[in-house]
Amino acid sequence: GEDVEQSLFLSVREGDSSVINCTYTDSSSTYLYWYKQEPGAGLQLLTYIFSNMDMKQDQRLTVLLNKKDKHLSLRIADTQTGDSAIYFCAESIPNSGYALNFGKGTSLLVTP
Amino acid sequence: IAGITQAPTSQILAAGRRMTLRCTQDMRHNAMYWYRQDLGLGLRLIHYSNTAGTTGKGEVPDGYSVSRANTDDFPLTLASAVPSQTSVYFCASSDGTTADTGELFFGEGSRLTVL
Numbered sequence: 594g595e596d597v598e599q600s601l602f603l604s605v606r607e608g609d610s611s612v613i614n615c616t617y618t619d620s621s622s623t624y625l626y627w628y629k630q631e632p633g634a635g636l637q638l639l640t641y642i643f644s645n646m647d648m649k650q651d652q653r654l655t656v657l658l659n660k661k662d663k664h665l666s667l668r669i670a671d672t673q674t675g676d677s678a679i680y681f682c683a684e685s686i687p688n689s690g691y692a693l694n695f696g697k698g699t700s701l702l703v704t705p
Numbered sequence: 706i707a708g709i710t711q712a713p714t715s716q717i718l719a720a721g722r723r724m725t726l727r728c729t730q731d732m733r734h735n736a737m738y739w740y741r742q743d744l745g746l747g748l749r750l751i752h753y754s755n756t757a758g759t760t761g762k763g764e765v766p767d768g769y770s771v772s773r774a775n776t777d778d779f780p781l782t783l784a785s786a787v788p789s790q791t792s793v794y795f796c797a798s799s800d801g802t803t804a805d806t807g808e809l810f811f812g813e814g815s816r817l818t819v820l
Contacts, residue, residue, distance in 0.1 A: 624807050635709075635795055635811030636748075681747070690755035691736045691801050692763065693809055697747035 597696035599682055604702045611669040613699045615682030618663065622684040625658060626693065627667045630679040639680070640667070669701075677703045707731050709812035711796050717818045718786055726781045726815045728796030736801030737779040738809065739763075739771060741792040748795065754779055755801055786819040793817075 598616040605611045617625060623644055628636040642649045642656045642665070649656045655668040665682055679700050683693040712727045730737065739751040740763075750763030754773040768790060770782045779798075783790055793816050797809040 626807070633813075635797075635813050636809070637811070638808045641806055641808070685807060686750065689750070689761060689763065690753055691799050691805075691807055692738055692750050692753045693807070694750070695740075695748040697745065
């Protein structure tokens with residue numbers, strides 16, 4: 594499928610905010626997603642946003658959606674060392690039922 | 706609740722051998738998926754199934770086959786393994802209805818090495 598683009602690495606200091614950006618391709622995707630993968634584990638849904646929303650806030654997480662530019666971002670406030678993981682942006686795949694198309698993932702490293 | 710169970714966790718096999726990766730879910734989800742994860746390439750969809758008895762091809766289906774004889778099981782078979790199939794394989798499932806948010810639930814992965 595077409596590529597969902599993400600930067601590959603991000604390093605922040607503990608207590609700072611982290612912002613992970615994503616450019617997606619499918620303008621018909623009803624929802625857009627952020628998944629988190631910790632070492633040696635499968636992916637887990639972190640948060641999602643409905644396509645008719647511009648912003649969603651969930652505790653330390655803020656998701657921004659710019660449909661015009663097909664841009665999605667995830668902001669993590671007060672980043673902790675436990676937030677170190679790989680973060681994946683995902684969109685639905687047209688004509689593939691309910692399958693998702695994932696970006697390559699952004700590795701977030703939080704240093705003390 | 707186990708969720709998604711994959712087996713084996715890890716396997717090394719010789720090129721040319723046949724291998725089946727097993728996946729079972731206990732959430733009565735309609736849809737199931739197989740992805741492979743490779744460094745620098747992210748997750749790529751191999752095959753999917755929207756409901757028992759149906760399957761579809763994803764982005765990288767060549768060399769792989771699947772079946773969906775019932776709701777719970779979705780095995781992935783490599784008929785004749787090649788080194789390029791060395792990867793971590795993830796099975797996932799989702800509710801698979803239009804009322805759902807589309808969240809995928811993932812297993813812990815099966816690490817396969819083909820020599």
